[in-house]
Amino acid sequence: MAASELKTENVDVKPVGNAAAAASSVNVRVLFFARARDLTGAADTLLEVTSGSTAGDLIELIARFPGLEEIRECMVLALNEEYTSNSAVVKENDELAIIPPISGG
Amino acid sequence: MAVRQIQAICSSARATWKIHAISVAHRLGAVPVGETSVFIAVSAVHHADALDACKFMIDELKATVPIWKKEVYSNGEVWKENPEFMERRSMEPAGKAVDAPNVACRRICCGAKSKVSDESTACEMNLE
Secondary structure, rough: OOOOOHHHHOOOOOOOOOOOOOOOOOEEEEEOOOHHHHOOOOOOEEEEEEEEOEEEHHHHHHOOOOOHHHHHOEEEEEEEOOEEEOOOOOOOOOEEEOOOOOOOO | OHHHHHHHEEEEEEEEOOOOOEEEOOOOOOOOOOOOEEEEEOOOHHHHHHHHHHHHHHHHHHHHOOOOOOEEOOOOOEOOOOOHHHHHHHHHOEEEOOOOOOOOOOOOOOOOOOOOOOOHHHHEEEEE
16 A cells, blocks of 8 residues: 655644643654655655654654554654654754665765 | 764774875765766775774764765665664764664664565666
8 A cells, every 4th residue: 555645734743742831833754765755755744743752652653654663663854864762852844854774885 | 974983983083093095985966876976085004094994984874974876776765774873873862863772773773664575676777
């Protein structure tokens, strides 16, 4: 079954993050590479999440998209072109890259 | 980001060894089988420094630079996975997708999910 195009309006995207945080939200672009791009059918998507959300929160959202479970255990994250951990807080206009196992060289 | 990471590796090499000049090149796009995909050159007064820095750089590149290689065969294709990346992931907590130090990444992640049945018919590599 071919992966359908990733449209955020087709997915029930609920705000996540600290419940006590302000109601403001931040827009984060998530980039898919290699196998992740194959699985989602998209090069990138825009997510709107609660201010104070972490990279890990975004991964929870992204994991709802069919197929990404396959690489969940082996992928790493990069926030604004630098490797990061799940606990990094994302800000407005940040870019989070989903990086499956690499194979340069 | 790949360029930034390569620059960071160059800086690390310079901090560790006394080297003169560094040159790194990596092909992108389709690379026919048998052709070179990566090139690293290091010059130094002492050959040991040059060789050690060169080894360090290729090992680091294979462990951390976000470049992917897909091998295309006549009957399928498969994304390759560097053992250097997998080993590095199991050692360092930072950058892991799952905050669970006890979780060992499978030896092969996406590489097993291929349509290839006959590996002797390799055609070309797609680097992106």
